[in-house]
Amino acid sequence: MKKLIVSLLLLCLCILPALADDSLSLPDGRTLRLEPILLGQQFRAEEANTEDIYMLNLYNGEGLFQQLYFTTLESREEGPFIKAQDLNFDGYPDLDIIYLLGASNSQHIFFFFDQETGRYAPWPYSYRWLSNFTADAEKKVIINYIHDSAMTGTKEIYRWEGKKLQLVRKGDIIWDETDPDILVLRIAQTDPEWGELTVIHTRSQDVNTASEAEILSMHQERDTLLFEGLE
Numbered sequence: 001m002k003k004l005i006v007s008l009l010l011l012c013l014c015i016l017p018a019l020a021d022d023s024l025s026l027p028d029g030r031t032l033r034l035e036p037i038l039l040g041q042q043f044r045a046e047e048a049n050t051e052d053i054y055m056l057n058l059y060n061g062e063g064l065f066q067q068l069y070f071t072t073l074e075s076r077e078e079g080p081f082i083k084a085q086d087l088n089f090d091g092y093p094d095l096d097i098i099y100l101l102g103a104s105n106s107q108h109i110f111f112f113f114d115q116e117t118g119r120y121a122p123w124p125y126s127y128r129w130l131s132n133f134t135a136d137a138e139k140k141v142i143i144n145y146i147h148d149s150a151m152t153g154t155k156e157i158y159r160w161e162g163k164k165l166q167l168v169r170k171g172d173i174i175w176d177e178t179d180p181d182i183l184v185l186r187i188a189q190t191d192p193e194w195g196e197l198t199v200i201h202t203r204s205q206d207v208n209t210a211s212e213a214e215i216l217s218m219h220q221e222r223d224t225l226l227f228e229g230l231e
Helices: 002-011 212-227
Strands: 023-025 031-044 049-060 063-072 082-085 094-101 106-114 119-122 132-136 141-147 153-161 164-175 182-190 197-206
Touching (some): 031 082, 063 094, 063 119, 164 212, 182 212, 197 212
Antiparallel strands (some): 031 049, 094 106, 132 141, 153 164, 164 182
8 A cells, every 4th residue: 555655646746836937928029027025924813824915016127017916925035936827818927926835735826917907917716726737728728636645636627707717627536425445536517507516427446455556547537537528
């Protein structure tokens, strides 16, 4: 079982965040320089922690383009974790800032470029649960992974509907609620008419009798079924 756990851990390695981006390029050829400035700290009694408060200056050449404000629990000497990437597939780079970086998962805050105003605006919806995610520009989906343990975790596929993310499919590998030795794979899909998740596939495996290949195949099966027939 130790060998099995080590192998599965290799599957669950999280992508470490890049160092803070210090510039980004807009489709019109402009390059914006990013300058985060630490303003101070605030204590959050309900969470019993202290957030760093930042002002983020965006410069177009030598002129100030825009000022943004955010808080983070992940402050370093190099500054906060900031990454510029097109998250909603509109051709403009958005700002992804790590709010909390855990051992396996992370929480993020986002600023999206608004083409109507020509400025960045905070995302009005709270999606801090987006953790180990990637933006697939070809399929135009957000693929999110939430790590739970060496054997268990959740992978999700989202599409944009306006400014909101809609969950398309969800693949869980979890322990059975009634038997801690049974590992369960469950694939669910959002019903387009009712908007509710419906389970479309399940598979169970006793980890005491399963081979390493059989357990690993559950993870491979989840990844295959999540994208099968996805338009």
